[in-house]
Amino acid sequence: MKNKVYINGMGAVTAQGNWRDSFWAESQEIRYPITKAVQPSYKDLIPPSMVRRMSRGIKMGIYAAQQALDDAGIALPDAIITGTGLGCSEDSEKFLRNILDNEEQFLTPTSFIQSTHNTVAAQIALRLQCKGYNFTYVNRSVSFESALLDGLVQLQHGEADQLLVGGVDEVSDHTYMLLQRIGHIKPDGITETVRESQSIGVNYAEGASFFALSGTKTERSYAELADVLLRNVVEQEELGAFVQSFLEHNGLQISDVDTLVLGINGDQEYDSYYRSVMEFCPDANVLYYKHLVGQFDSCSAFALIVAAYVATMQTVDPILHWEAPSAKRPIRNILLYNHYKGRDHSLLLVRTC
Template identity: 55%
Template sequence: MSEKVYINGIGALSSQGQWHHDLFREAKELSRAVTPVNAPSYKGLIAPGMLRRMSSGVKMGIYASQQALDEASISIPEAIITGTGLGCLIDSEKFLHGVLDNQEEFLTPTAFIQSTHNTVAAQIALRLGCNGYNFTYVHRSVSFESALLDALMQLQDDQASTVLVGGVDEISPHTYRLLQLAGQIKQNDRNERVKNSESIGVNYAEGATFFTLSTLRTQTSYAQLVDLTLQHELNKEEVTVLVADFMARQDRDHQLIDALVVGINGDCQYDGYYDEFSRLFDNIPVLYYKHLTGQYDTASAFGLAVAARVLKEQEIPEVLYWNSDRATTGLRNILVYNQFNGKDHSLTLVRVC
């Protein structure tokens, strides 16, 4: 019998600021092509000398991870697992500019050292003095979900009792400009929201979302993380198979879904996957969040935070409703679905605890 796994702490930084109680009441819908994080002061958490050298991704990661650990009253987790779609873009770009602009001369190692994809997980381990398991997944829109699957397996199969898991992605100007040229990010002069999106591309942003997972249920527990599955490719018609296969392997009392959290981001071409998904469930609330966080590869981690928070509070903030169906009974099971460009699908099941 597998251990039960609980979400005992959440930390996040997004365009809406840090994870806090009134976040959804104060949240403002994004309408710009690119919105930076609304970052707090990192003073006190990170030494001034380090603060100057660290890119925003590392700082966001450290902040959000510490928030998640603090809430769960954990000082050193047994494993640290992160996901990032594009990695440490700022330092990568900085080093690349140096290589290209100066014909491979006058380079210094700092940016290169910090450009490695596992920098955030490594820096968290370094500051906590954590010698445990330390993995980083870098696979587009399932970067976070890969980390989450690993974390679940650490707790269910590999005898770990506390795991820190999170996702982080940062904005860097040149790469985001290129993603605009490639049609992934909306043009600067568009001023569209997720609900009235009509041009190609989506509104992008940056952020970090971390969770302290544990096999122990505590006073701070938000919800139980039951299971998740990843799938590389499927057609819209196959969404029903993905969901049916996933639900079939769950216990019966987990099969009654009370609400959905979806990664709808205003992408005219691929949001149809979420319509297919929602259609499989009758008259239950469908919640979205990327109108608040923007799109980035690990934004889906915020979707899990939304589900966990709703289960804990047993209340759905008005700003999260995608449809008009309201919850009629208590909220027990929430299913979270995300994909990007019709690829990298993930389903995550969370349950009240």
């Protein structure tokens, strides 16, 4: 029999700052094409001499990972699994720029060493002296979900008991320019929130979210992570069957879903997918989150923070409501759905514990 998996700790660095008790009250909606994360103080975690050589992605990952471990009361996880869409793109761009500027001579290796996608997981492991399983998934907008699925399988089958799983992506200037040029990011000069959006493209950002997952329930446990499903291609008219099959696999009906957490991002070309899921689950309370943390490849990790927090507190801050609920319902089964530009669809099921 498969073991249950519990979310025992959470940490994040976002466009609203780091994860904290006052996060919702102090948050403001993003309304610009590009927003960088609000960086916390790293001086208590990373020596100043090292901080200067680290990109924002590495620093954000270390901070969010330690925050999740502290929240769960864990000193050393059995394994570290991360997901990232673009990896340490800031260092990648820096190294390539140095090649051009210095005509391929007198290059320092730091940026090259830290430019690989698995640098964040490696730096976390070095800092913690964690010699266990260490893996990074690079699967575009389902990178975090791929890491989460790996962790879920390991815990359910008893391969490990304490895992650190997270997603991290950073903004780099050249990559941002290219994404904006091909229409993935809204043009400069447009200042729309997700709810106000009348245009294609998204408000882009960066961040890191990490979780301490365990097969052991504790007094710190937020919620149960029940299942994860990924599918590259789902046509819009097939979404109902996609969701229903996932729920039936977990012994649920549509009416059992009391809360939806959707990745609505203001891209008018593709947000209709989310409206289809809303119509399929008409009685569910609908929440969204990308108006606070922006769109980036691993931003769906923050959706799990939203779900875990809501499951624990049994209340929803008004800033998370896409639609005001018609009636208050106990929160038991939370369904998370995300996609990007009609591809890489993911479903997560979170239950109260």
